[in-house]
Amino acid sequence: MDLAPRIERARFLGREFLVWLWYESERLDGVLPLSTGEACELWLEAQLTLVGGESEKSESRLKSETPSASPEAKEALRQGKLPTKAKVRIARGPQTWTFALSADTLSISGVKIPAVITEDGDERFFERMDLVENLEALLADLFGTFLELRVSERFASEVLPGMREWLHGADATHAIARAA
Amino acid sequence: MVSSRDTEVSLGAFRGSISFTKFHVRGDLPADFRDRFVEAIRLRTFRELDATAEADQGIGWCGVDQPFELDLVHEKVFYGDYLNLGLRTDAWRIPSSLFKASFREAERELLGKQGGEKLTRSQKKNLEAVVVRALRQRVVPAMSVVDLSWSLGDRVVRFFHQSPKQHEAMIALFEKTFGLELAEDGAYLTAEKRGLESTLLERLHQLEPMSLATQNA
Numbered sequence: 061m062d063l064a065p066r067i068e069r070a071r072f073l074g075r076e077f078l079v080w081l082w083y084e085s086e087r088l089d090g091v092l093p094l095s096t097g098e099a100c101e102l103w104l105e106a107q108l109t110l111v112g113g114e115s116e117k118s119e120s121r122l123k124s125e126t127p128s129a130s131p132e133a134k135e136a137l138r139q140g141k142l143p144t145k146a147k148v149r150i151a152r153g154p155q156t157w158t159f160a161l162s163a164d165t166l167s168i169s170g171v172k173i174p175a176v177i178t179e180d181g182d183e184r185f186f187e188r189m190d191l192v193e194n195l196e197a198l199l200a201d202l203f204g205t206f207l208e209l210r211v212s213e214r215f216a217s218e219v220l221p222g223m224r225e226w227l228h229g230a231d232a233t234h235a236i237a238r239a240a
Numbered sequence: 241m242v243s244s245r246d247t248e249v250s251l252g253a254f255r256g257s258i259s260f261t262k263f264h265v266r267g268d269l270p271a272d273f274r275d276r277f278v279e280a281i282r283l284r285t286f287r288e289l290d291a292t293a294e295a296d297q298g299i300g301w302c303g304v305d306q307p308f309e310l311d312l313v314h315e316k317v318f319y320g321d322y323l324n325l326g327l328r329t330d331a332w333r334i335p336s337s338l339f340k341a342s343f344r345e346a347e348r349e350l351l352g353k354q355g356g357e358k359l360t361r362s363q364k365k366n367l368e369a370v371v372v373r374a375l376r377q378r379v380v381p382a383m384s385v386v387d388l389s390w391s392l393g394d395r396v397v398r399f400f401h402q403s404p405k406q407h408e409a410m411i412a413l414f415e416k417t418f419g420l421e422l423a424e425d426g427a428y429l430t431a432e433k434r435g436l437e438s439t440l441l442e443r444l445h446q447l448e449p450m451s452l453a454t455q456n457a
Contacts, residue, residue, distance in 0.1 A: 067426050074427045
């Protein structure tokens with residue numbers, strides 16, 4: 061298969077990654093393990109856009125302090141929508157970044173980086189890029205964990221039922237599993 | 241001058257909040273890429289618009305964070321392992337009210353000279369071109385500049401704008417300049433870059449989207 065169709069074919073994984081981050085963040089009280097053995101803190105906050113269900117045109121845009129905790133957000137997931145964009149706060153050690161993550165392209169926007177020390181010039185550029193690359197490395201690590209899980213058998217046997225239970229409650233999960 | 245320069249310099253690599261789209265460079269860098277790239281960049285450096293030419297806009301490279309820097313030598317382009325550029329687009333934007341008023345005046349003048357009540361379609365078209373050229377002498381083109389930062393070792397280009405139209409223009413110019421293809425970031429390329437085992441990478445294509453929907457939703 062050529063590259064372009066491969067890229068298009070895998071786009072849905074970005075949305076699934078975002079909902080997995082949301083699930084893991086709530087399940088683990090915001091502390092997500094990294095492959096290095098360290099951990100980072102991650103929350104969805106302020107803005108959340110979900111799309112899908114019966115139509116790609118069906119969109120829910122939620123804005124509040126913690127929109128992912130709202131009943132509307134979970135209801136949108138139950139309707140079959142998945143997040144396409146979310147504002148995310150991520151912290152490791154003393155450094156915190158906030159940014160919007162677009163699921164379909166995994167692009168990040170409106171990044172607020174930890175304070176830059178250098179005032180001006182080339183050093184300022186290197187420092188900013190370093191902070192951006194650190195953020196990208198954190199996201200790539202989490203995405204890698206998700207992908208390895210997603211292609212494993214554990215995803216269908218443990219993760220997906222866990223997510224359904226998180227969303228529907230235990231009884232509904234068993235009913236969905238039986239129907240599937 | 242009718243108006244001051246309408247300038248849009250996006251925030252990015254050097255200042256302000258950071259928004260970018262990431263692209264992966266496909267293909268290998270040539271051995272002597274630094275010299276070759278500077279030469280290639282200089283061929284596609286931004287050139288000031290010519291008011292008498294037909295083109296409505298011009299696009300080309302400029303110094304990163306320095307839209308008026310068009311003498312792109314090594315030290316203006318290479319920052320350690322990064323290649324940094326600005327994508328500058330200038331366009332003639334003549335306010336429509338100004339164009340309409342100027343056209344009416346020119347039309348009255350022409351009809352006064354040649355007689356008759358109205359112009360033919362081709363006369364109108366010619367007159368429009370004359371009016372546009374005259375107005376271009378009185379306005380300053382609108383300028384937009386977007387930062388681009390290419391991390392050469394990682395083969396990653398960060399382009400500090402998120403509109404698909406800007407992406408398209410940048411990709412076309414980048415590929416013409418460097419002879420290397422760009423692919424927009426996404427789940428597949430991130431997986432590939434992360435070195436996910438080829439067997440697992442193959443399994444990605446077989447995955448079907450998960451559903452969390454209630455059955456009767």
